[in-house]
Amino acid sequence: MSDRNTTHAAARRWVAAYETAWRTNDTDDIRALFTDDAVYATEPWGPPWAGADAIVDGWLKSRDEPGTYTFEWDVAGVDGDRAFIQARTVYAPEGDEKDGNAYRNLWVIDLAENGRARAFTEWYMKEPRD
Template sequence: MTDLEAVTRWVEGYVRAWHTNDPDDIGELFAEDAAYYPAPYREPWRGRDTIVRQWLGRVDASGEAAFTWFPITVGPDLSILQGTTTYPSVVYSNLWLIRLDTVGQCREFTEWWMRQTGDSG
């Protein structure tokens, strides 16, 4: 499997978990000792159980958001993607840093999200 295939599979799993909010779907994404940074420079959620619990504490309604993305760089240690999250009343630009292990689970994830205002300046 190429690095891009692994990242694509992981992102598809993330989007599935985002829509199902199923603890098993969420847990499958992350290594047991993973770190999830819900925003840069914040303390991460550490460990799969904590990640699942924190995720479920701030769920979106199923199907509420649409997500599109493309890779900026994909490598064996770090992959970066740019995405767009579209809700009915707001759109966010996303930047994700993903570090996968050898079995395709994420060992470290950092997300940036910025609300699009429509302004050019």
Template sequence: MVEPQPWIEGYLRAWESNDPDEIAALFAEDAVYYNEPYSMPARGRDEIIANWLAHQDKPRETTFEWHPVCLTDEVSVIQGVTTYPDKTYSNLWVIRFLPDGRCREFTEWWMEHDAR
């Protein structure tokens, strides 16, 4: 079983740095990244990097807390909360891993918390 913690720590470093090499290290060459279920995914590492950089957050703008919901040999389901200065999101990530720990498919669900 691939332990998700090192990958998520790498994802958080890449989220902070927006460094293309750190982003690339997370994903297989032919990985698929869905920003939301059933949307058109970014296909391939180069497209994933380009999409990430086109929608990047500023460093130290967010905090992310997470815990595993389900772990299998190839898939991790992660529940998280992303907090920005002006909004908060609940997240559900489905990460499909290769045996070497890189991601071959990533899908994220996100929902903004009610502002009330």
């Protein structure tokens, strides 16, 4: 998948499928995103979830409930089979909060030939509130 246009298109399909899995929190939707031996790093400095079973388990333990966030994104670039996604996630206010928390995201996704992720790493930074 080293062709730039092929990787770009595969990345767009992958993120669309990720959004579906994010909304459904369905085991099959989550598993379909990753190769059996994939690694998912929820932060670049911590140990990743390794393997499809660990990814599904980690996802479901830290899941977001549907309707509690908005998400906008675009492909920032590709390099070989690697895609870079720039995004923004805004969570609904909780408790006495007036505004929800917003985060800027950078995802690095290594895609396999079948369009699934072999590796996924996310960086996120909380936006300051006014």
